[in-house]
Amino acid sequence: MTSLLVTGGAGFIGSNFVHWALQHTDASVVVLDALTYAGNPANLAGLPRERFELVAGSVTTPGLVNELVEAADAVVHFAAESHNDNSLEGPGAFIDTNILGTYHVLQAVRQFGRRLHHISTDEVYGELALGTAERFTPESPYDPSSPYSASKAASDHLVRAWVRSFGVEATISNSSNNYGPRQHVEKFIPRQITNLIDGIRPKLYGTGENVRDWIHVDDHNAAVWEILQKGRSGETYLIGADGERSNKEVVELILQLMGHGADWYDHVNDRPGHDLRYAIDATKLREELGWEPRYTVFSEGLEDTITWYEDNEAWWRPMKAATEERYAARGQ
Numbered sequence: 628m629t630s631l632l633v634t635g636g637a638g639f640i641g642s643n644f645v646h647w648a649l650q651h652t653d654a655s656v657v658v659l660d661a662l663t664y665a666g667n668p669a670n671l672a673g674l675p676r677e678r679f680e681l682v683a684g685s686v687t688t689p690g691l692v693n694e695l696v697e698a699a700d701a702v703v704h705f706a707a708e709s710h711n712d713n714s715l716e717g718p719g720a721f722i723d724t725n726i727l728g729t730y731h732v733l734q735a736v737r738q739f740g741r742r743l744h745h746i747s748t749d750e751v752y753g754e755l756a757l758g759t760a761e762r763f764t765p766e767s768p769y770d771p772s773s774p775y776s777a778s779k780a781a782s783d784h785l786v787r788a789w790v791r792s793f794g795v796e797a798t799i800s801n802s803s804n805n806y807g808p809r810q811h812v813e814k815f816i817p818r819q820i821t822n823l824i825d826g827i828r829p830k831l832y833g834t835g836e837n838v839r840d841w842i843h844v845d846d847h848n849a850a851v852w853e854i855l856q857k858g859r860s861g862e863t864y865l866i867g868a869d870g871e872r873s874n875k876e877v878v879e880l881i882l883q884l885m886g887h888g889a890d891w892y893d894h895v896n897d898r899p900g901h902d903l904r905y906a907i908d909a910t911k912l913r914e915e916l917g918w919e920p921r922y923t924v925f926s927e928g929l930e931d932t933i934t935w936y937e938d939n940e941a942w943w944r945p946m947k948a949a950t951e952e953r954y955a956a957r958g959q
């Protein structure tokens with residue numbers, strides 16, 4: 628049985644990965660998570676004790692990281708500050724966790740000779756023009772726009788340097804926008820779903836023409852597992868499922884699925900530096916590792932996600948008011 632250390636496993640994608648891995652593989656999992664505003668032990672409730680443990684602590688604490696890395700066969704590093712808007716308000720935590728935290732994880736896997744998979748984002752490549760067919764590939768130049776994406780770009784460069792200079796065995800994945808259950812209500816899709824449950828109009832930044840490339844979190848995590856098993860050390864794999872949609876299209880679909888008219892939304896202040904478009908070419912992942920997405924009809928994945936938020940109000944209600952207060956203060 629493989630024993631995995633999953634950093635950031637109490638957050639959105641990490642917790643879905645832990646559930647996925649315990650269900651689909653015979654791995655045992657230790658989660659290291661600082662339980663910030665984005666980390667919730669409830670995300671990991673009910674998992675089998677003999678195969679799962681949650682350790683509360685930070686990837687910026689080297690002694691703890693070393694101890695847990697030594698005890699594991701492999702590390703999947705999700706831990707990060709993940710929200711662009713927060714990085715514009717206060718970049719410091721992004722530098723600490725995303726850059727310094729990754730440095731400590733790298734030093735530990737180097738010391739103990741453990742395999743690392745580093746979770747990153749397509750945002751490191753900057754933006755694509757609207758209305759073109761151009762997509763990101765593993766060869767795209769780095770050109771991050773926000774403090775968040777710059778900190779993730781820095782972490783990718785550290786991983787590449789530790790592979791080349793110290794022979795660390797590591798892979799990197801850069802994914803497009805994930806959606807699914809247990810995503811914080813600060814993020815676009817859960818914010819609009821929970822707004823509608825509360826009778827509030829969805830909020831579109833700027834014109835709403837910006838495009839994101841949506842992938843269901845289970846498809847993302849199945850790809851991560853394939854990379855962990857079969858990926859070549861030093862390689863970068865882009866994860867995406869051909870899910871390009873403008874924000875306006877997504878809001879209109881959510882409105883339709885939740886029984887509202889297509890124009891029942893507000894335009895609000897745009898995000899400074901707002902990237903226009905992301906799109907992933909996942910050919911390498913598909914052809915080299917044989918991965919295929921299962922959620923190929925976006926409206927179906929979105930419908931399941933809406934149902935999850937309707938059924939789990941106790942999960943998101945405690946974070947909703949404070950999140951909306953922060954948006955309101957910025958006219959968003």
Ligand code: NAD
Nearest residue numbers: 635637638639640661662663665666685686707709804805
């Ligand atoms: P999230 O904000 O929901 O979860 C992040 C988790 O990391 C939380 O549980 C938080 O408590 C934990 N954490 C934060 N600081 C920590 C620290 N110092 N030490 C240990 N744990 C800490 O984020 P997410 O959306 O699940 O993203 C997970 C990873 O995936 C991130 O690395 C992010 O950059 C990457 N990513 C996210 C997306 C997306 O669409 N959400 C897409 C591509 C890549």
Ligand code: DAU
Nearest residue numbers: 709710711748749750803804813814815830831832837874
């Ligand atoms: O591309 C991968 C990235 O996707 C990840 O690296 C990030 O961790 C993740 O947060 C996500 O970043 P985005 O900035 O694309 O996601 P967000 O959910 O914040 O916003 C998605 C789009 O919707 C973006 O164009 C901004 C817009 N938006 C967002 C909110 C919260 C709105 O129009 N209205 C909103 O209320």
